[in-house]
Amino acid sequence: MAEKGKGQETKAGGKAEANTAKGMPGWMADLPLVQLPLALDFCSPQTEDFTRVSRFFDELRKGRLMTTKCKACGALNWPPRVVCPECQSDDLEWVELPRTGKLWAFTEVRLGAPLGMEKDAPFSIGIVELDVVGLRILARIDTPYDKLDFDRPMELVVAKMPGERVIYRFKAKG
Amino acid sequence: MRKVAVVGGGLSHWGIRKANWRELVQEAGKAVLDDTRNLDKKDIDSLFVGAASPDRWAFQCHVAPLVADMLGVYPTRMMARTELACASGQAAVRYAWLAIASGFSDVALCLGVEKMNNPNMLESQTTMAAVLDREWDGIHGASAPPFFAMCAQHHMKHYGTTRRQMSLVAEKNHRFSTTNPFAHFQKPVPAEKVEASPMVAPPLTLFDCSGITDGAAAVILVSEERAKKMTDTPVWIKGSGQCSGGNNSANWKSLDTWYPMQVAAREAFRTAGITVDDLDLAEVHDCFSISEIIEYEDLGLCKKGEGGKFIEDGQSDIGGKVAVNTRGGLLGCGHPLGATGIGQIIEICQQMQAKVPKARQVPDPRIGLTHNLSGAANVHSILVFGRDA
Numbered sequence: 026m027a028e029k030g031k032g033q034e035t036k037a038g039g040k041a042e043a044n045t046a047k048g049m050p051g052w053m054a055d056l057p058l059v060q061l062p063l064a065l066d067f068c069s070p071q072t073e074d075f076t077r078v079s080r081f082f083d084e085l086r087k088g089r090l091m092t093t094k095c096k097a098c099g100a101l102n103w104p105p106r107v108v109c110p111e112c113q114s115d116d117l118e119w120v121e122l123p124r125t126g127k128l129w130a131f132t133e134v135r136l137g138a139p140l141g142m143e144k145d146a147p148f149s150i151g152i153v154e155l156d157v158v159g160l161r162i163l164a165r166i167d168t169p170y171d172k173l174d175f176d177r178p179m180e181l182v183v184a185k186m187p188g189e190r191v192i193y194r195f196k197a198k199g
Numbered sequence: 200m201r202k203v204a205v206v207g208g209g210l211s212h213w214g215i216r217k218a219n220w221r222e223l224v225q226e227a228g229k230a231v232l233d234d235t236r237n238l239d240k241k242d243i244d245s246l247f248v249g250a251a252s253p254d255r256w257a258f259q260c261h262v263a264p265l266v267a268d269m270l271g272v273y274p275t276r277m278m279a280r281t282e283l284a285c286a287s288g289q290a291a292v293r294y295a296w297l298a299i300a301s302g303f304s305d306v307a308l309c310l311g312v313e314k315m316n317n318p319n320m321l322e323s324q325t326t327m328a329a330v331l332d333r334e335w336d337g338i339h340g341a342s343a344p345p346f347f348a349m350c351a352q353h354h355m356k357h358y359g360t361t362r363r364q365m366s367l368v369a370e371k372n373h374r375f376s377t378t379n380p381f382a383h384f385q386k387p388v389p390a391e392k393v394e395a396s397p398m399v400a401p402p403l404t405l406f407d408c409s410g411i412t413d414g415a416a417a418v419i420l421v422s423e424e425r426a427k428k429m430t431d432t433p434v435w436i437k438g439s440g441q442c443s444g445g446n447n448s449a450n451w452k453s454l455d456t457w458y459p460m461q462v463a464a465r466e467a468f469r470t471a472g473i474t475v476d477d478l479d480l481a482e483v484h485d486c487f488s489i490s491e492i493i494e495y496e497d498l499g500l501c502k503k504g505e506g507g508k509f510i511e512d513g514q515s516d517i518g519g520k521v522a523v524n525t526r527g528g529l530l531g532c533g534h535p536l537g538a539t540g541i542g543q544i545i546e547i548c549q550q551m552q553a554k555v556p557k558a559r560q561v562p563d564p565r566i567g568l569t570h571n572l573s574g575a576a577n578v579h580s581i582l583v584f585g586r587d588a
Binding site: 104140145160 | 321322324325327328332333334335336337338339340341342344345348349352353356397398399400401405447448449451454
């Protein structure tokens with residue numbers, strides 16, 4: 026049997042001699058290692074080819090936090106939209122949001138951070154109530170947890186991510 | 200609307216299982232078909248599969264026909280997977296209820312399942328984070344523990360809820376789960392142990408959090424006409440309510456008052472023709488210890504802010520105002536997302552049929568409810584059950 030198998034192609038395209046060298050019988054196929062992605066990326070593409078709110082990211086790169094405001098009903102949207110969830114108008118304009126606010130709630134992620142963020146833990150996370158507009162935005166807080174308290178003044182941070190992408194964060198002011 | 204009854208229920212064992220997604224389905228499927236007397240499997244005309252993320256955890260979508268294959272059922276009226284994150288199981292039962300109540304279906308099988316454990320637990324955590332608004336909230340590393348930690352922090356700040364009161368919820372539910380051989384956690388967890396366990400997201404420790412669990416559960420729902428021919432102990436669906444407050448964090452109006460739950464509770468009581476005082480038992484969604492405290496309040500079992508005192512005074516234990524989470528809750532049983540809502544319903548039925556171990560039997564229960572929240576307490580779903588038609 027071994028003679029018969031010698032030199033024949035296995036189903037996987039390998040040579041039976043290779044199997045013998047690896048201590049594997051001729052009827053066993055050794056498939057190449059295929060590295061599959063374990064997860065999708067949390068950060069979706071931000072350019073105009075992929076999203077109609079790419080301006081949000083373009084402005085954020087310049088240090089401005091923007092969102093859309095409905096010209097028909099006046100609602101301030103968060104996150105930025107292409108149709109107003111309040112009145113269905115698609116006549117929206119870009120407006121700049123305050124770069125400062127107060128910390129409304131906060132905690133620290135010690136265990137259970139998602140893929141790609143596991144090496145960041147422990148990290149602070151919180152909800153910042155923006156000055157003037159009162160909009161509450163959840164974000165990473167780039168200040169250690171033990172330095173945080175309710176109503177602590179916060180300011181915008183823009184963090185660069187691989188692939189020309191950006192994300193907003195906040196940190197304690199001053 | 201026709202009356203609809205639950206006439207059978209079955210569970211797989213829940214835990215970190217050496218079994219894959221489809222094997223959990225088969226275990227719960229066999230359990231429910233063995234449990235349901237006088238059922239001709241050919242009469243199952245509808246199938247609803249509650250599953251939160253089989254696409255990610257088991258790399259399998261289009262799961263309803265796959266479940267039909269494995270259980271040998273051939274639905275002719277309605278079939279679909281129902282997805283509502285942590286409430287996917289209850290969602291299956293709500294659809295089945297409406298299908299039968301409307302007269303369109305007569306016999307429906309509802310099966311909830313989740314296979315959440317994976318050699319790389321980071322994948323599991325990642326899938327959980329996608330329950331939130333992934334692009335705007337999940338991207339920051341937010342997932343269930345930090346959200347509920349912030350809820351706990353606000354409840355402590357606004358109402359003086361204590362660390363110990365949260366621990367008592369975990370202690371109670373783990374005590375009950377020691378009476379439940381299907382539960383993930385089989386050992387008692389005293390309050391001191393909750394407080395000494397590793398911090399996940401302050402103030403929540405490991406035992407404040409429900410487990411990452413593999414499990415499945417299934418029930419059979421039938422019309423009144425069928426129920427009367429099948430069993431002397433049907434359990435009836437009396438009413439339901441459901442309310443959403445959106446998903447994105449900008450729509451979280453409050454972290455420690457869950458307004459959508461108050462609306463869902465009012466609607467559930469109204470449609471069932473009961474008040475909160477009629478409840479004998481409740482299976483509420485204790486995904487975290489703080490959740491159960493907030494749920495006492497927003498269900499109306501006690502005043503706002505007094506949830507901590509409610510557990511401390513034993514009001515949610517057997518012999519208190521309402522027995523809460525007698526099967527062990529999510530804290531004691533674990534939380535396989537799609538299975539949880541159906542596991543809770545099986546407990547209500549078995550309590551009403553006096554089929555649970557004595558250590559957790561509520562005396563003569565007539566009215567009960569199941570509650571699930573989903574995501575960051577974004578949606579609240581409630582079903583009311585009665586022993587009498």
